[in-house]
Amino acid sequence: MRATQSGIFLGDDRRALLARLQSLVTDLSAPDFPHPSSIPVIIDKWEVSGREVPCLLGNSFGHPNIVDGHASISSELFYFDPEGGIARTISRWYRLGKPSNPQI
Numbered sequence: 001m002r003a004t005q006s007g008i009f010l011g012d013d014r015r016a017l018l019a020r021l022q023s024l025v026t027d028l029s030a031p032d033f034p035h036p037s038s039i040p041v042i043i044d045k046w047e048v049s050g051r052e053v054p055c056l057l058g059n060s061f062g063h064p065n066i067v068d069g070h071a072s073i074s075s076e077l078f079y080f081d082p083e084g085g086i087a088r089t090i091s092r093w094y095r096l097g098k099p100s101n102p103q104i
Helices: 014-029
Strands: 042-050 054-061 071-073 077-081 086-089 093-096
Touching: 014 077, 014 086, 054 077, 054 086
Parallel strands: 042 093
Antiparallel strands: 042 054, 054 071, 077 086, 086 093
């Protein structure tokens, strides 16, 4: 990612990016991670994918900006625990539903 003349990084200005990163640090440094049932956003039929950074692809439910059931691509994936049923991107926690099982 390169800096622009307007100082925008990762789609946000510097203060917004720092706030998002601080939220991530706070979440990942907490002594206990949230129980999956307390995480409101579900990503169903998910799979770990890649852009220039790891992310999640799937159908989101409970997301504040995506209509329930619609396909989505998450922001950068920072924590991934499929056995625990949770993942943390730069912007939010996700509760993991069923993994994708493509039929080829």
